[in-house]
Amino acid sequence: MIDPYGGRLVERELPEAARARRDAERGHLVTVHPPIDQLYDAEKIGIGAYSPLEGFMDAETVRSVAATGRLPNGLPWSIPIHFPVPPGTPSASSVRAGDEVGLLDGQDRLIAVLHVEETFPIDRRALARATYGTDDPAHPNVADLLAGGETAWAGPVDLVHRLLPPWERDEPTPAETRAEFSRRGWSRVAAYQCRNPPHTAHEYIQRLTLEREDVDGLLIHPVVGRLKKGDYRPEVILQAYDALVRHYYPADRVLMSPLTITMRYGGPKAALFLAIVRRNYGCGVYIVGRDQAGVGKYYDPYACHRVFDAFDIGVLPVRYEESFFCRRCGWMASGRTCVHPASERAETSQSRIREALASGAPLPPEILRPEVAEVLRRPNVTIV
Ligand SMILES: [Zn+2]
Incomplete structure (x- = not known):
């Protein structure tokens, strides 16, 4: 069978004990409610679907993907997987490199912890043009990008809980x-x-x-x-x-x-x-x-x-x-x-x-x- 992209399957889903500890201590985290798209991305990073990504991309990686279609190590990668800070998040401006941010779903379940290593501004129109070839807001993903935050958090993600699918069917990793x-x-x-x-x-x-x-x-x-x-x-x-x-x-x-x-x-x-x-x-x-x-x-x-x-x-x-x-x-x-x-x-x-x-x-x-x-x-x- 073909090996995972980059040679190794990323697995960042926390084991049971670490998961319980995260849930118990979540009061210490800055928490945000990202759009569901970003929770899907966090989950997919955690289960290795986006290997070799270990987390949300930093500024250098986003720039490299947008300009060359490759990760900084030269591996082809065509779509930026970055984490725009949800607009209107009250605690967002206090987050610095070194902080941990809890990503919550609509039912306040702790889905993932983002270990912030960098915060950086996003030129949303330029990123839209580089990724989708247009900054026309009639394009659905461009619309999402333009409606999203102007600052991004980058860093590794730990998956605490899988998202609950809205239907009764498991989604294999x-x-x-x-x-x-x-x-x-x-x-x-x-x-x-x-x-x-x-x-x-x-x-x-x-x-x-x-x-x-x-x-x-x-x-x-x-x-x-x-x-x-x-x-x-x-x-x-x-x-x-x-x-x-x-x-x-x-x-x-x-x-x-x-x-x-x-x-x-x-x-x-x-x-x-x-x-x-x-x-x-x-x-x-x-x-x-x-x-x-x-x-x-x-x-x-x-x-x-x-x-x-x-x-x-x-x-x-x-x-x-x-x-x-x-x-x-x-x-x-x-x-x-x-x-x-x-x-x-x-x-x-x-x-x-x-x-x-x-x-x-x-x-x-x-x-x-x-x-x-x-x-x-x-x-x-x-x-x-
Ligand atoms: Zn015919």
């Missing part, structure tokens, strides 16, 4: 997915990044990957972080995938598990970041479809393919063009395998599927498996 892959005898695992229920074009590239003789198994790893209006609820995405896996895939070749991080719609940089994260979970192969991690018209839909030529992260990218069901071919296809005009292609866009679901119109199996459609036709599947 990188150590746990690696152990599960070993138990199944998988050494070469492909990761599939997604954030929506599966339609046939998704299934097609998953199947093509499973057909490869150099792939033992597939990790379907939906990003189900912070939600916005109109998104499918995480449990719906997971149930839709459950239905697909149960009815159509060999159970011993596919594993599905949620990944709670905030989706960075950074096009190529986000694709690279998401692949690095999957390497930590044990995946040496990474599926890259068209316009992965894109939003609006900010990115060339195939820049997410080319970025893997510019930066070697040790993961084999398996790149696919846009696929579709062609009525003339009577098959799933892409521009590489089908000669027919667009009018012959069944459109599988999420907007088309949502319209059909909303109106009760039938969705042909060429677009959506009936067992998946059944899940999506239940009430309250999206965030209102």
Whole structure:
């Protein structure tokens, strides 16, 4: 199995005794309530999903990532993982290097302790341009960045408690997915990044990957972080995938598990970041479809393919063009395998599927498996 990024899996989850001590002594900590995105990041650092990061980035590292796409040691890294101090935090201005800050969730559970080694100002617009190629506040991550603090705290993170998922399903750590892959005898695992229920074009590239003789198994790893209006609820995405896996895939070749991080719609940089994260979970192969991690018209839909030529992260990218069901071919296809005009292609866009679901119109199996459609036709599947 591929080794973790940087060679070693970071594990900063405190053992039981240290956890109890932290809880007992939390009255001595400065505490803050960061946005959920930053708690996800703290948790992912703690369980090693962001190896080799041991904590939130310092000024030099943020500068290096923004300017060169690499950590100061030269390892490719495309998305800054820094900790903007939440605006309006009363005690924030008193925090200095050497202090410890407790990060609390909405229920005041102590999620992590940040050992502050540096405080530094963030040029939010410049960072947005360097990371997302734009400072347009219509870009969701740029909006977050501009709304966040102008000062950052950097330093190692100790994970005290895992976040409580809003659904009844465990989220395995990188150590746990690696152990599960070993138990199944998988050494070469492909990761599939997604954030929506599966339609046939998704299934097609998953199947093509499973057909490869150099792939033992597939990790379907939906990003189900912070939600916005109109998104499918995480449990719906997971149930839709459950239905697909149960009815159509060999159970011993596919594993599905949620990944709670905030989706960075950074096009190529986000694709690279998401692949690095999957390497930590044990995946040496990474599926890259068209316009992965894109939003609006900010990115060339195939820049997410080319970025893997510019930066070697040790993961084999398996790149696919846009696929579709062609009525003339009577098959799933892409521009590489089908000669027919667009009018012959069944459109599988999420907007088309949502319209059909909303109106009760039938969705042909060429677009959506009936067992998946059944899940999506239940009430309250999206965030209102
Ligand atoms: Zn065709």
